[in-house]
Amino acid sequence: MSFFKRLKDRFVAPEEEQEQLQPLDEPVPADEPVPAEPVKPKKKADDWDFSFDDEDLMSIEEFEELEAQQIGAKFRQGLEKSRENFQNRLNDLLAHYRTVDEDFFEALEEMLIQADVGFNTVMELVESLRFEAKRQNITETADLREVIVEKIVEIYEQEDDELQAMNIQEDGLTVILMVGVNGVGKTTTIGKLAHRYRQQGKTVMLAAGDTFRAGAIEQLQIWGDRVGVEVVKQSEGSDPAAVMFDAVNAAKAKKVDILICDTAGRLQNKANLMNELQKVKKVISKSVPGAPHEVLLALDATTGQNALVQAKAFKEVTDVTGIVLTKLDGTAKGGIVLAIRNELHIPVKFVGLGEKLDDLQPFDAESYVYGLFADMIEASGVESDTADDTETTDPHAG
Numbered sequence: 331m332s333f334f335k336r337l338k339d340r341f342v343a344p345e346e347e348q349e350q351l352q353p354l355d356e357p358v359p360a361d362e363p364v365p366a367e368p369v370k371p372k373k374k375a376d377d378w379d380f381s382f383d384d385e386d387l388m389s390i391e392e393f394e395e396l397e398a399q400q401i402g403a404k405f406r407q408g409l410e411k412s413r414e415n416f417q418n419r420l421n422d423l424l425a426h427y428r429t430v431d432e433d434f435f436e437a438l439e440e441m442l443i444q445a446d447v448g449f450n451t452v453m454e455l456v457e458s459l460r461f462e463a464k465r466q467n468i469t470e471t472a473d474l475r476e477v478i479v480e481k482i483v484e485i486y487e488q489e490d491d492e493l494q495a496m497n498i499q500e501d502g503l504t505v506i507l508m509v510g511v512n513g514v515g516k517t518t519t520i521g522k523l524a525h526r527y528r529q530q531g532k533t534v535m536l537a538a539g540d541t542f543r544a545g546a547i548e549q550l551q552i553w554g555d556r557v558g559v560e561v562v563k564q565s566e567g568s569d570p571a572a573v574m575f576d577a578v579n580a581a582k583a584k585k586v587d588i589l590i591c592d593t594a595g596r597l598q599n600k601a602n603l604m605n606e607l608q609k610v611k612k613v614i615s616k617s618v619p620g621a622p623h624e625v626l627l628a629l630d631a632t633t634g635q636n637a638l639v640q641a642k643a644f645k646e647v648t649d650v651t652g653i654v655l656t657k658l659d660g661t662a663k664g665g666i667v668l669a670i671r672n673e674l675h676i677p678v679k680f681v682g683l684g685e686k687l688d689d690l691q692p693f694d695a696e697s698y699v700y701g702l703f704a705d706m707i708e709a710s711g712v713e714s715d716t717a718d719d720t721e722t723t724d725p726h727a728g
């Protein structure tokens with residue numbers, strides 16, 4: 331099966347089912363409180379009791395199919411700006427350069443660099459395209475369209491796949507440490523993450539570890555109230571390690587599943603930041619061996635190459651296990667995902683695709699390329715279907 335066809339089968343609902351494509355959980359706007367009671371996990375057929383009507387039943391396969399289509403729709407919507415950039419410019423390139431030659435590859439390199447894919451990643455990508463074109467004897471650029479998109483997924487997925495999933499403990503407390511400079515959307519991300527885990531039926535607690543920035547504690551408390559989770563805090567200016575000590579103990583005592591810890595984001599003084607993060611991590615790991623289970627770095631996608639610089643700086647002071655790339659919906663240069671993965675070797679675990687609570691989505695390379703090239707992918711089958719139809723209905727055929 332062709333790559334485009336596979337993506338289409340995965341993400342696009344058949345036309346007659348399009349109107350069924352409502353979110354499984356009603357999206358809650360960011361400024362609206364969600365009910366304080368923990369939200370029940372999504373139902374799969376296996377979980378259901380007999381009080382449900384038969385007609386409500388959906389098989390696990392149907393459920394997963396619908397979920398994939400909803401995720402596809404989220405990426406399609408969130409990457410609209412980047413899609414205009416990537417897809418239209420690629421189409422223009424293919425129209426302008428018909429033959430596969432060095433001029434085409436150079437123009438492609440330039441296009442990808444401008445979309446923030448990152449110099450080294452672009453060179454690697456285009457080199458493997460040159461090789462593939464030769465290997466498959468592709469001479470017309472139009473025939474490279476699908477290969478280009480497939481190579482983007484390959485470039486992302488060549489790194490260790492196991493690192494991609496969140497390290498959530500089956501039993502006992504999982505501690506997630508959020509780091510990142512002020513203003514990147516760290517607090518919003520903590521709120522969205524808390525909401526996501528509550529939707530999965532987990533209990534969540536937040537720790538207000540940014541005791542440095544004025545208003546940070548109150549802002550986190552607002553998020554805690556909004557998603558209905560407890561926030562452990564002390565007064566502004568207090569020792570973040572002391573807040574973490576309280577929070578970890580409270581989380582353990584209350585048998586909470588997930589503790590998400592905010593931290594101060596001042597990068598100006600690296601030595602201070604490093605000392606603070608090390609102290610905080612030590613307090614956490616002393617109480618919960620193996621914790622923190624994740625250190626997530628929040629980066630603002632709209633800051634482009636500056637996000638890479640921030641990531642490098644944080645990588646020097648702490649072991650970052652994953653990136654949350656916020657505001658991906660706000661940039662036309664969505665290529666930054668590839669640069670981060672390929673140049674920093676840190677997986678992008680979540681992407682922010684909008685301001686609503688459920689707009690934080692786990693990152694997945696195929697959902698991402700579907701978002702970037704959705705119209706192209708959707709059109710691909712139609713073209714070949716039409717070609718097939720033409721063949722069979724052509725009176726001169728045979």
Ligand SMILES: Nc1nc2c(ncn2[C@@H]2O[C@H](COP(=O)(O)OP(=O)(O)OP(=O)(O)O)[C@@H](O)[C@H]2O)c(=O)[nH]1
Nearest residue numbers: 511512513514515516517518656657682683684685
């Ligand atoms: N469109 C869009 N907006 C986002 C996203 N993530 C965060 N924002 C918005 O970015 C703004 C800043 O987010 P905050 O979380 O308040 O960021 P902050 O508190 O200044 O930054 P921190 O100090 O990092 O917590 C808010 O208006 C958020 O709604 C996203 O993925 N997409």
